[in-house]
Structure formats: structure tokens, C-alpha cells
């Protein structure tokens with residue numbers, strides 16, 4: 001049974017200027033432990049798809065099933081209680097952190113909301129998770145404004161992982177970061193994937209990142225999936241003209257494998 | 271490597287920042303002391319003269335050794351009345367503001383969507399369209415007219431402004447990334463409203479609270495002038511100023527000057543407290 005299954009998922013935004021079919025009848029499935037890359041140009045509907053998966057946006061039609069659970073059938077309260085298992089990391093790390101809270105408060109909140117552990121246990125868990133994402137205990141009492149972009153994104157990752165979720169949507173988690181920091185964040189994400197057996201939906205507009213990070217890739221164009229398959233096949237022998245144009249338009253500045261380290265054919269960094 | 275001079279100047283800078291921080295805190299503590307001390311003085315201190323006792327023998331006397339702030343047109347002691355005013359003025363204004371906050375902020379935070387939100391805003395708009403004093407007089411007449419009624423009336427009048435402010439904050443912050451993140455980790459709407467929206471909006475709400483308290487002081491005076499609420503001869507700063515204005519033409523400034531000073535002192539103190547809290551929040555946000 002796939003961990004995530006989308007059937008004919010559709011979201012249409014109706015604005016005074018007309019309607020935008022942001023996600024237009026998408027059917028997809030992701031196996032447990034797999035990393036599905038979603039790639040497409042700006043405005044193709046990638047973020048909307050990510051939000052729909054986690055029901056942060058209500059779809060117009062279609063269905064979302066995660067771990068056998070029909071997400072759209074959940075009541076408000078049930079959905080809130082399930083959220084600890086299905087998490088998201090946003091593109092803009094600073095904007096996604098409440099500026100008034102300390103790092104400790106930010107990473108602890110998912111545990112409080114899910115009623116996991118007492119104060120002491122939560123503290124330990126926050127510390128352990130921060131360490132897992134590469135942040136020392138010194139960061140506990142700092143606030144987001146005093147962290148670098150990379151550190152802020154590590155906090156975002158810690159917040160998503162602290163409740164030990166099974167599925168994590170990564171919405172362009174590195175696109176606002178410098179190249180070197182980007183590589184190091186991706187290494188962290190790959191390590192966490194391996195150690196925790198995580199399933200990722202990795203949204204990106206960067207072909208090179210997807211090539212090395214994802215086992216499967218879906219190419220999105222105007223709200224539709226135009227091509228989906230194992231990353232190697234899709235990127236080496238693209239069938240759809242849109243995918244072909246995406247690939248030929250992408251010229252890597254630095255070979256990704258040089259920055260991140262060696263990779264194998266499953267896209268698992270070592 | 272930091273040069274010795276560089277380090278010294280950075281110490282100097284830190285010292286100045288520390289002094290600034292300290293002076294802000296000290297000022298705020300003094301201001302809070304004034305706000306608390308004035309009503310306590312009115313309640314517990316033995317005033318030099320009876321503040322409610324007119325005296326035809328000593329009308330409109332300039333400040334002297336018996337009447338430190340002089341006497342008003344009825345021969346009542348201005349010093350005693352200035353202190354005595356704090357007994358009702360301050361608790362009424364502060365309580366009214368507190369109630370307005372407690373009613374207005376949650377309504378505003380939740381009145382952002384749906385039929386209920388729509389209905390709340392209709393009521394708020396209707397209230398805002400009426401002159402404040404009309405609402406206050408009518409509601410006090412309906413309720414009876416004691417100090418509690420004045421408090422409730424002023425709170426009722428002030429609450430819509432808190433509804434609007436917190437609603438505006440809620441609407442603008444609701445689409446922010448960190449509020450979306452809060453929803454994504456499973457926060458309840460109440461938790462989102464208080465831990466994420468209110469926490470980032472209470473600077474403006476606080477400023478409004480000081481303005482409301484100051485406004486309440488003048489509302490008390492206006493009500494008094496209309497013969498509702500705090501009844502003469504019980505003094506209030508606003509009423510003392512109203513009464514004293516007619517004496518100004520004859521150069522008898524003291525009946526107005528001292529209650530006006532007290533009023534300024536209180537409003538100034540409130541502003542200092544609000545400023546200190548805002549400042550503290552800013553610092554918390556930008557340093558560690």
C-alpha cells in the first residue's frame with residue numbers, strides 16, 4: 001500500500017481576474033521511504049499541491065489518502081491530532097518562524113500541541129532534535145532574527161521532525177539559501193531520511209537537486225503532472241516536450257554531486 | 271583580533287545601551303508607582319482638608335500654607351480634591367480599559383470570517399457610528415448610575431476599537447507563513463490566535479489601551495458634567511478642570527492647573543509604561 005495516494009486532486013482559485021486551475025486533476029502515489037520530487041516552473045502549482053496533501057488548503061475535488069487514512073474525511077479536531085504524523089518545511093525559513101518565540105518554544109510547540117511528554121521529556125526531545133539537524137543547545141534561547149538563513153531552516157526542519165512524522169513535504173526548502181548552505185541542508189535531510197525512514201515529497205524547481213535527492217520525479221506544468229517516473233528515466237530520457245525544455249534550460253553552475261558527495265542510483269546520498 | 275581601543279569603545283557602547291535600558295526600566299517603574307500610589311493615597315492618607323466640604327469663608331483662595339493648592343469657587347481645598355479624585359478616576363479608567371480589552375481582543379481575533387464574524391463587525395460599526403457620550407449616558411441611565419455602571423459604560427464604548435485593531439492584526443497575520451506553520455503543526459484556532467497572532471500584535475493594542483485609559487478620564491469628566499456617573503461633590507480631575515475654567519478669567523489659575531497636572535502626570539505615566547513594554551518586546555525580538 002502506498003504511503004501517500006492522490007486521486008484526481010483539483011484546486012481552482014477563483015479571483016476577480018478569472019480562475020486559476022492551480023492543481024488540475026492530479027493522481028499520484030508515493031511508496032513509504034521513497035522521495036518524490038515535484039518539479040516545475042514558478043506558478044505551476046507545486047506549493048498548492050503540497051498544501052493540498054496536508055490539507056492546509058481545501059481541494060475542490062479529488063481525494064488524499066495518507067497511511068490508509070482519507071485525509072479529507074477527517075473532522076477538524078481529528079485532523080489536528082493527525083498533523084504530528086504529516087509535516088511540512090517551508091521555502092522562506094525566516095517568515096515561517098514566529099519572531100517572538102525562542103527556538104526552544106518553536107521546536108517544542110508541536111510536542112505541546114500533540115500532548116507528547118512532560119516538560120522535562122519535551123526539553124530533552126527538543127535538544128535531541130536540534131542536535132540531529134545540526135544545532136547545538138546554545139540555540140535554545142535565541143530568537144529567529146539572530147540566526148542565519150541556514151540555521152533558521154534547520155529550526156524549521158527540527159520543528160517538522162520533532163514529533164517523529166512519517167511524511168514530510170519539503171516545499172523548496174533550500175531555494176532561498178546560498179549554494180554551500182544548500183548542500184549542507186540537503187545532506188542533513190538525506191541523513192534524516194536514512195536514519196528515520198522518512199518519506200519526502202520534495203518540491204523544487206532545480207533539476208540538479210532533484211536528480212540527486214529524489215528517487216521518483218513528477219513534472220508539473222500548469223497544474224497537471226505531465227510526466228512521472230524514476231528520476232533517472234525521466235531526466236535522462238524525458239518523454240514530454242515540457243520536461244525536455246526544462247532540462248535543456250537548466251545548466252548547473254556547480255556540479256551537484258561535487259558539492260554534496262557521492263550518490264547512488266536511488267538518489268540516496270551517502 | 272580586536273584592538274584594545276576597539277574593545278573599549280564596544281564596552282562603552284554596551285554601557286550606554288545598558289544605561290539606556292536601565293533608565294527606561296527605572297522610568298517605567300516610577301510611572302507604575304505613580305499610577306498605583308495616587309489612588310492608594312486617596313484611600314489611605316489623611317488629607318489635610320475635607321475634600322467634600324465647601325467653605326463660604328474661603329472661596330477662590332490662592333495657594334497658601336493651609337490650602338497648599340488654594341481653594342476652588344466653592345471654597346473646597348484643591349489639594350485634597352486633586353488627591354481624592356484619584357480614588358475613583360484611576361480605578362474606573364483602568365478597570366474600564368481592562369474590561370474593554372478582555373471583551374474586544376478575543377472578539378476581534380475570532381471575528382475574521384463566517385457569519386458570526388460578520389455579525390460582530392456590524393455591531394461594532396453601529397457602535398462606532400454613535401457619539402461616545404450618547405452611548406455612555408444611555409447605558410448608564412439604563413443601568414442605574416454607580417461607579418460600576420460608569421466602568422461598564424466606558425468599557426462598552428471602548429471595546430469596539432479593540433475589536434477592530436485585533437481583527438485587523440488577525441487578518442493581516444493569518445496569511446503569514448508562521449501562522450500557516452502553526453496550523454500545520456496542529457495548533458487549535460485558539461492557540462493560533464493567542465500564541466501567534468496576539469503575540470505579534472499587542473504593541474498596537476497596548477498603545478490603544480493607554481489612549482483608552484486617558485480617554486476614560488475625560489469621559490468620566492464629561493459624564494459628570496452631564497450629571498451622570500460620578501456625582502458631585504465627589505471630585506474627578508475632569509470635573510475639577512471644567513469647574514475651574516471659569517476662574518481662569520480672573521487669573522485664578524490654581525483650580526485648573528493642579529488637576530490638569532495630575533491628569534498629565536497619569537497620562538504621561540501610562541505612555542511611559544506602554545513605551546517600556548513595547549521597547550522590551552522589540553529588544554526581545556532583535557537580541558537574544
Ligand SMILES: Nc1ncnc2c1ncn2[C@@H]1O[C@H](COP(=O)(O)OP(=O)(O)OP(=O)(O)O)[C@@H](O)[C@H]1O
Nearest residue numbers: 013015020022041042043044045046047048049205
Ligand atoms: N491563495 C491563492 N489565491 C489565488 N490564487 C492563488 C493562490 N495561491 C496560488 N494561487 C495561484 O495558483 C497558481 C499556482 O501557485 P503555486 O504557488 O502553487 O505555484 P508554485 O509552483 O509553487 O510556484 P513557485 O515556484 O513560484 O513557488 C499560481 O497561478 C498562483 O497565482
Ligand SMILES: [Mg+2]
Nearest residue numbers: 046047048171
Ligand atoms: Mg511555491
